[in-house]
Amino acid sequence: MHNRILKFTNAAIVASAAVVGKDEYEGPLGECFDLHDSTDKFGMNTWERAESEMQRLAFNTALAKLSISERGVDALFAGDLLNQCVSSAYGLLDFDIPYFGLYGACSTAVEGIMLAAATVSAGYFKTAAAVTSSHYCSAERQYRSPVEYGAQRSPTAQWTATAAGAFMLRKNGSVRVREALPGIVIEKGISDASNMGAAMAPAAADTILRYFRESGASPKDFDAIVTGDLGAEGASILCELLLSEGLDIREQHKDCGVLIYDIERQDKHAGGSGCGCSAALLASFFVPQLERGEIRDILAIGTGAMMSPASIQQGQSIPAIAHLVRLSCES
Amino acid sequence: MHNRILKFTNAAIVASAAVVGKDEYEGPLGECFDLHDSTDKFGMNTWERAESEMQRLAFNTALAKLSISERGVDALFAGDLLNQCVSSAYGLLDFDIPYFGLYGACSTAVEGIMLAAATVSAGYFKTAAAVTSSHYCSAERQYRSPVEYGAQRSPTAQWTATAAGAFMLRKNGSVRVREALPGIVIEKGISDASNMGAAMAPAAADTILRYFRESGASPKDFDAIVTGDLGAEGASILCELLLSEGLDIREQHKDCGVLIYDIERQDKHAGGSGCGCSAALLASFFVPQLERGEIRDILAIGTGAMMSPASIQQGQSIPAIAHLVRLSCES
Numbered sequence: 157m158h159n160r161i162l163k164f165t166n167a168a169i170v171a172s173a174a175v176v177g178k179d180e181y182e183g184p185l186g187e188c189f190d191l192h193d194s195t196d197k198f199g200m201n202t203w204e205r206a207e208s209e210m211q212r213l214a215f216n217t218a219l220a221k222l223s224i225s226e227r228g229v230d231a232l233f234a235g236d237l238l239n240q241c242v243s244s245a246y247g248l249l250d251f252d253i254p255y256f257g258l259y260g261a262c263s264t265a266v267e268g269i270m271l272a273a274a275t276v277s278a279g280y281f282k283t284a285a286a287v288t289s290s291h292y293c294s295a296e297r298q299y300r301s302p303v304e305y306g307a308q309r310s311p312t313a314q315w316t317a318t319a320a321g322a323f324m325l326r327k328n329g330s331v332r333v334r335e336a337l338p339g340i341v342i343e344k345g346i347s348d349a350s351n352m353g354a355a356m357a358p359a360a361a362d363t364i365l366r367y368f369r370e371s372g373a374s375p376k377d378f379d380a381i382v383t384g385d386l387g388a389e390g391a392s393i394l395c396e397l398l399l400s401e402g403l404d405i406r407e408q409h410k411d412c413g414v415l416i417y418d419i420e421r422q423d424k425h426a427g428g429s430g431c432g433c434s435a436a437l438l439a440s441f442f443v444p445q446l447e448r449g450e451i452r453d454i455l456a457i458g459t460g461a462m463m464s465p466a467s468i469q470q471g472q473s474i475p476a477i478a479h480l481v482r483l484s485c486e487s
Numbered sequence: 488m489h490n491r492i493l494k495f496t497n498a499a500i501v502a503s504a505a506v507v508g509k510d511e512y513e514g515p516l517g518e519c520f521d522l523h524d525s526t527d528k529f530g531m532n533t534w535e536r537a538e539s540e541m542q543r544l545a546f547n548t549a550l551a552k553l554s555i556s557e558r559g560v561d562a563l564f565a566g567d568l569l570n571q572c573v574s575s576a577y578g579l580l581d582f583d584i585p586y587f588g589l590y591g592a593c594s595t596a597v598e599g600i601m602l603a604a605a606t607v608s609a610g611y612f613k614t615a616a617a618v619t620s621s622h623y624c625s626a627e628r629q630y631r632s633p634v635e636y637g638a639q640r641s642p643t644a645q646w647t648a649t650a651a652g653a654f655m656l657r658k659n660g661s662v663r664v665r666e667a668l669p670g671i672v673i674e675k676g677i678s679d680a681s682n683m684g685a686a687m688a689p690a691a692a693d694t695i696l697r698y699f700r701e702s703g704a705s706p707k708d709f710d711a712i713v714t715g716d717l718g719a720e721g722a723s724i725l726c727e728l729l730l731s732e733g734l735d736i737r738e739q740h741k742d743c744g745v746l747i748y749d750i751e752r753q754d755k756h757a758g759g760s761g762c763g764c765s766a767a768l769l770a771s772f773f774v775p776q777l778e779r780g781e782i783r784d785i786l787a788i789g790t791g792a793m794m795s796p797a798s799i800q801q802g803q804s805i806p807a808i809a810h811l812v813r814l815s816c817e818s
Contacts, residue, residue, distance in 0.1 A: 160561070160585060162611050202801050230491070231669065239570040240795035241590045245672055245806045254491060254669035255808060256598065257590040257793070259572040267587065271602070278609035280493050298797075338562065338585035341576055462588070464571035466629075470533050475576045477586060 161370050162336045167273035168329030169483070170283075172439035173217035175210045177292065177318025179424075180436065183417045188440040189319075190217050196293065196318050204238060204246075207291035210320035210432070211236070211247030214439075215287050218322040222283075226251045229324070230281035233268035235259050236289050236431050237316075238298060243289050253285075262356075262385050263339065264288040265321055265435035266458025266479040272325040273333035273481070282326065289320035290430025299349070299465055310350035314387040314429035317416055321435025323443075331446045335482040337367050341462065343475040349463065353390020353413075353426055355474035356459040360386060361397040363457060363478040368403060375405045379451035382442060383478075384412030384434020384458055387426035388419065412437040434458055446485045453484045492701050493667045498604035499660030500814070501614075503774045504548035505767035506541045508623065508649030510755075514748045519771040520650075521548050527624065527649050535569060535577075538622035541651035541763070542567070542578030545770075546618050549653040553614075557582045560655070561612035564599035566590050567620050567762050568647075569629060574620050584616075593687075593716050594670065595619040596652055596766035597789025597810040603656040604664035604812070613657065620651035621761025630680070630796055641681035645718040645760035648747055652766025654774075662777045666813040668698050672793060674806040680794065684721020684744075684757055686805035687790040691717060692728040694788060694809040699734060706736045710782035713773060714809075715743030715765020715789055718757035719750065743768040765789050777816045784815045 174189045181192035191213055193199075198209040211234070219225065232251070234244035235258035248255065260267035268286025276284050293303050295316035301307045325333065342362050346355040360383050368374070375381060386394055391411040398405055412434040413427035438456055445451045463474040505520045512523035522544055524530075529540040542565070550556065563582070565575035566589035579586065591598035599617025607615050624634050626647035632638045656664065673693050677686040691714050699705070706712060717725055722742040729736055743765040744758035769787055776782045794805040 204797060204801065235588075235590055237571075238795065239797060240568075240592065240793060242793070242795045242798045245793035246798065246803065249672050249674055249806050252671055255672045256602065256669060257566075257592075257791075257808070259566055259588040259590040261571065261588075271587070274606060274609070274611055278605070278611075280605055280609075338587060340583055341580050341586045343580055460588075462571060462573070462576035464569065464573045466535060466570060467573045467577065470535065472577065475580050477576075477588070 159370060160337060162274060164273050164277040164333055166327040167277040167325055167333040169323050169331040169443055170326045170329035171218045171221040171324040172443045173214050173221060173322050174436035174440040175214045175320045176436055179422060180317055180319050180416060185415060185441055189436060203291055203293035207243040207289050207294050208247030211243055211287050211289045214320040214322040215285060218324050222324055226253055229253050229283050229285055231256060231284040232287060233258055233271050234287040235264045237261060237295055261460030261462050262429055262431050263458035263460035263477055263479045264431045265438060266456055266481055269323055269333060269481050270336040270479055273336060276325045276327060284325050286323045288431040288435045290316050290432035292316045292318045295430060309425055311425055312351040312389045313425045314352060314413055314427055315424045316430035317428045317433035319432030319436035321432060321439035323439060330486050331443055332484050332486055333481055334484050337363055337480040339363050339477040339479045341475045341477050343473050345473050347473045349468045352461040353387040354393055355461050356386055356476040357390045357393035357397060359476035359478040360394050360457055360459050363480050364398060365401055367480055375408045378408050378453050378455055380410050380454040381405050381408040382410050382454055382456045385429040386411050386459055387413040387429060389426045446483055449485050456481050456483060490701060491668060493605060495604050495608040495664055497658040498608040498656055498664040500654050500662040500774055501657045501660035502549045502552040502655040503770035504545050504552060504653050505771035506545045506651045507767055510753060511648055511650050511747060516746060516772055520767060534622055534624035538574040538620050538625050539578030542574055542618050542620045545651040545653040546616060549655050553655055557584055560584050560614050560616055562587060562615040563618060564589055564602050565618040566595045568626055592791030592793050593760055593762050594789035594791035594808055594810045595762045596769060597787055597812055600654055600664060600812050601667040601810055604667060607656045607658060615656050617654045619762040619766045621647050621763035623647045623649045626761060640756055642756055643682040643720045644756045645683060645744055645758055646755045647761035648759040648764035650763030650767035652763060652770035654770060661817050662774055663815050663817055664812055665815050668694055668811040670694050670808040670810045672806045672808050674804050676804050678804045680799045683792040684718040685724055686792050687717055687807040688721045688724035688728060690807035691725050691788055691790050691809040694811050695729060696732055698811055706739045709739050709784050709786055711741050711785045712736050712739040713741050713785055713787045716760040717742050717790055718744040718760060720757045777814055780816050787812050787814060
C-alpha cells in the first residue's frame with residue numbers, strides 16, 4: 157500500500173465565512189456566524205434559491221474579509237446536496253471564476269478544502285475557494301417530504317442545517333492546511349436513511365484509523381478531532397468502533413452535528429447534518445480559534461452519506477465517505 | 488486577469504476504456520468500444536444499477552489494460568448525472584481507493600481528467616483515475632419521464648448515451664495531458680431543457696475563446712477540437728458564436744454528440760449527450776488515435792448543463808460549463 161496522507165507545504169486558509177438560518181443562529185454557537193436571516197429565506201421565493209443565495213453571501217463575505225474582488229480568485233471548488241448541485245451552480249453563477257463542481261454529500265466542505273489546498277500548494281492557483289451549503293427546507297422536500305406535511309421524525313434522524321460556509325486558500329497564512337487524507341467509499345449494510353450517523357461512522361473510523369496508523373501520531377497530539385456531521389448517534393458509534401480498534405479519541409472528539417444545536421432545547425433529535433453544518437462550524441468556530449492561537453492543531457473529518465432517495469427505495473444500503481484535513485496554526 | 492491555462496509537465500493518459508449499450512454499439516463507432524451489452528442492463532435489475540455496473544466494468548477494463556489491481560490506483564475522480572451521483576458511489580464501491588466525488592454534468596469526464604492530471608503532475612498520486620457514466624433509461628426517468636411512457640421528443644432534444652468511460656493517468660505515457668483550462672459557469676437565458684445544446688454552446692465558446700486568446704495558438708495547430716456533447720444544434724451554434732468573434736474552428740471541430748450516433752438512421756434528433764458520451768468517445772476513439780500517432784494534438788472540451796428538473800420547474804435558466812484539456816501524443 158502506498159502512503160496516502162497528502163502533505164502540503166504551501167497551503168493555508170486565509171479567510172472563511174458562514175451564513176446560517178434561524179435555528180442555527182439560536183443554537184449555542186449562534187454568535188460566531190457572520191450572517192443570519194431569521195426567516196431562512198434570504199429574500200428569495202423558493203427554498204432552493206434561498207440556499208443558493210446563502211452560498212453567494214458566504215463567498216462574498218469571505219471575499220470582503222480578504223478585501224478582494226472575484227478577480228482575485230482563481231478557482232472555486234463547490235457542491236451541495238441538491239439534485240445536480242444546483243445551489244452551487246446558481247449561487248456562484250454571478251462570479252466569473254473557474255468552477256470545479258464537487259459531490260461529496262456532507263463531506264463537501266472538507267473535500268473542497270482538500271482540493272483547494274492541493275492545487276494552491278502545487279502552484280496551480282494563487283487563491284482558491286471552497287464553498288458549500290445546505291438548507292433544511294430544500295433538503296427535507298428532496299430527501300424526505302416537504303416540511304409543510306409535518307412528517308414525524310425518527311429519534312436517530314439528523315436535522316439538515318440551514319447553513320453555508322466559504323473558505324479562501326492561499327500559499328501563506330495563519331491557518332495552515334498541512335495534511336489531507338482522502339476518504340474511501342465504505343458501506344456496512346445500513347439502509348435506514350433516518351440513521352445516517354450509523355452509515356457514516358464506519359467511514360469516519362476507517363479514515364481516522366488510516367490517519368493514525370500511517371502518521372504514527374496520537375490523539376493527544378491534537379487539540380480537537382472534529383467530525384462533521386455524525387450527530388449524537390453516529391458520534392457514539394464512531395468512538396465505540398475506534399475503541400474496539402484500540403484508539404481512544406473521546407477526549408479530543410467533537411462532532412459538528414452535536415455542537416451546532418442545543419439538541420434537547422431545540423428538539424433536534426440526533427443533531428445537525430448537511431453540507432453547511434460542518435462548513436459553517438469550521439468556517440466560524442474552529443478556523444477562528446486557530447487564527448487566534450487558542451487551539452493549535454486539529455483534524456477535521458468531513459463525513460458524507462452518498463445514497464439518493466432512489467437508491468434507498470431500490471433497497472440499496474448507504475455508502476459513506478470521510479475526508480480528513482489537518483489544520484494547524486502557524487507557529 | 489491571471490493566466491488561467493494550467494500547464495502540466497508530468498501527466499499522461501496511460502490507459503482508457505469504454506463500455507456502451509446497444510444503440511452506441513450500433514452507431515458508426517461501435518467497433519471502438521471495449522464492451523457492450525445489447526440489453527442495456529448489464530445483468531442488473533434496475534437501470535441505475537446497470538449504470539453503476541458500467542462504471543465498474545469500464546474501470547476494471549482500464550485496470551486490466553495496465554495489468555494492475557486496485558492497489559495500484561491512488562485516487563478516483565468520479566461523478567455522473569444521477570441524483571447524488573449514485574452511479575459512481577455504488578459503481579466504484581468495491582474498490583478500496585480514495586474517492587473524490589465530482590459533479591460537472593456532461594463535462595465530468597474532462598473535469599476528472601483535469602483534476603487527475605493536476606494531482607498526478609504535482610506528485611500527489613502516482614496513478615489516478617477519472618471515471619464517469621450515463622444511461623439513457625436512468626436519465627430519462629430522472630430528467631424527463633420513464634421511457635415506458637413513450638413521451639414525444641423535441642427535435643432539439645439530445646439522447647443520453649448509455650456509456651461509461653475510464654481513464655488512468657500517470658506521470659509518463661504516450662498521450663500527454665499538457666494543458667487544461669477549467670470552465671466558468673455561464674448562463675445566457677436558455678430555459679428550454681429540451682435544447683441543452685443551445686445552453687451549453689456559450690459556455691464552450693467562452694472556454695475556447697479564452698484558450699486561444701491566452702495561448703496565442705490557432706485552430707490549425709490542432710488535429711481536432713472536440714466538444715462533448717453539444718449535439719447538432721449546439722455544435723452549429725458554437726461555430727456561429729466563434730465566427731462572430733473571428734475564430735473559425737469549423738475545419739477542426741468534432742462533437743461527440745454528433746459522432747456517437749448515425750443521427751438520421753438511428754433517429755437521435757440532435758444527437759447524443761450524457762457524461763458517458765464524451766467519456767466513451769475520448770476513451771475509445773480519440774485517445775487510441777493519439778496513442779497510435781494518427782493524430783498528434785487535440786483540444787477536448789467537456790460541456791455540461793448544470794440545471795436540475797426542479798430548477799427548470801421553478802423557471803430558472805440553464806447554467807452551463809465547459810472544461811478544456813489539451814491532449815498530445817508524445818513526440
